[in-house]
Amino acid sequence: MSSRRRLLTASSCLIVLLAVGGTVVAQMEAGDRGILPIDSTGTLEIDGIHVDVGGKDAASARYAGWRIAQREGFKKLWAKQHGRPESEAPNLSDSVLDGLVSSIVVDRENIGPTRYIADLGILFDRARAGELLGMSGEVRRSAPMLLVPVMISGGTATTVEIKNPWQRAWAQFRTSQSPVDYVRISGMGVDPLLVNAAQTGRPGRGWWRNIIDLYGAADILVAEVSVQRLYPGGPAYARFVGRHGPDGEILGGFDLKAKDSADIPRMMAEGVQRMDELFTRALAAGELVRDPTLITVEPPPPVEDELAAIQPVAQVPLSGIQIQILTRDDAGLNNAVAQLRTIPGMEGVGVRGGDKGWSILFVNFRGNNVTLASAIRARGWTVSDVNGTLRVVPALQIPGAPSGQ
Structure with a gap:
């Protein structure tokens, strides 16, 4: 069997069917465009384990092969986490490993009457295996990076407009063990309209800011692969290039080969692994610096009206006060009234009468x-x-003016 599928162990084998109106809803490949990414936040994966074992029958040989894969998988994962040889890894019993392994991924397998040959991957439960692997605390990761997988084949560049093996490989990639915090698109909804191959060539910062804000990302990574075939179904050569930022700054690249069409999924899976290593090296080297033009600048606060900014002052009570003022004639009265009205706090001036050059005023x-x-x-x-x-x-009144009524 050459198709990649996950086989769950007996302790975790559970098939959930969601029937709505008599229709079974598929969880992995809903839709005709892209493929939903695998959620790997709760698992640790090690793959590339080759087993070749015999048994009294096919089932016994397969069971023995899985046991061997669990033991080797834990040692490989321990060595990877600590950067030390597998020979120094602790030896765990099969019963303990059964509690740590959440599932087994079969890449390839050949089952004979008394022999089992396979390439397997092991998924360990992160919560249960973390302590035995010496994983403690939080792992430092990059800012959220919107990943755009671009595949160029036959002169046509696509991302999630149609299903393709490059986007499938990224959807199946378990990102929890990578220091790069990928934000992967699935092809559902508006993904083909917003994050398509043409968008990777547009330098406009305003549109890019809208896109990364929509997907909850802070920066952009473009994983590009260009595939060339000698003839349909024959060998395929692929050039992989990693880019960063809205201007598509090249971080590096590499070449891979598939012997035929059936080998392309294997080539794409390897390409994802190497592309992740390329992005990881760029992160460690400080090359994944966010373009400042992608930062959304908050608008300045509105300028408040000067009057609104002034704190309200408690009003002084209004008083009615009588004034007896020396005016002598109408011109002097008019001048005095005009002068009084300019005094701050004066609300009104009224003339009540007058006698012998004195005028009686009442002011508010x-x-x-x-x-x-x-x-x-x-x-x-x-x-x-x-x-x-x-x-x-x-002021300036004639001396000797009367001082009373």
């Missing part, structure tokens, strides 16, 4: 007699308070 003033008297004196006038009435003599 925000304040009391003392405040108004001080304001009038500040103009150079003479003021005296007689039983609550302010007697005012304007």
Whole structure:
């Protein structure tokens, strides 16, 4: 069997069918465009384990092969985590490993009457295996990076507009063990309209900002592969190029070969692994620096009206005050009234009458007699308070003017 599929162990084998109106909804490949990415946040994967074992029958040989794969898988994962040889990894019993392994991935297998040959991958439960693997604390990861997988074949560049083996390989890639925080697109909804191959060649920052904000990312990574075939179904040569940012800055590239069409999924899976290593090296070297033009600048706060910015001041009570002022004639009266109206806090000035050159005024003033008297004196006038009435003599009056009624 050459197709890649996951075989769950007996402890975790559970098939859930969601029937809606008599229709079974497929979870992995819903839709005709892209493929939903695998959620690998709770697992740790090690692949490339080759087993060749015999048994009294096919089932026994397969069971023995899976046991061997579990043991070798834990040692490989331990060595990978610690950067040390597999010989130093602890030896765990099969019963303990059964509790750590969540599933077994079959890449290739050949089953004979008494022999089992296969290439397998092992998925370990992150929560249960983490402590035995010496994984503690948080792993430092990059900022969220929107991953755009572009495949060029036959002169046509696509991302998730149609299903293709490059996007499938990225959807099947388990990103939880990578320091790069990938944001992968699935091809559902508006993905083919917003994140298509043409978008990777557009330099407009405004549109890019809208896209990465929509997908909750902070930057862009483009994984591009160009595939050339000698003839249909024959060998395929692929050139892989990793790009970064809205301008498509090249981070590196490599070449791979598939012997025929059936070998292309294997080539794409290897290409994803090597592309992740390329992005990881760029991250470690400090090359994945976010383009400052992708940062959304918050608009400045609106300028507040000057009057609105002034804190309200408590209003001084309005008082009615009577003034007796020396005016002598109508011109002097008009001048005195005009002068009084310019005093701050003066709300109104009314003439009540007059006699012998003195005029009686009644004013509405925000304040009391003392405040108004001080304001009038500040103009150079003479003021005296007689039983609550302010007697005012304007400046430049003729000496000897009467001082009373």
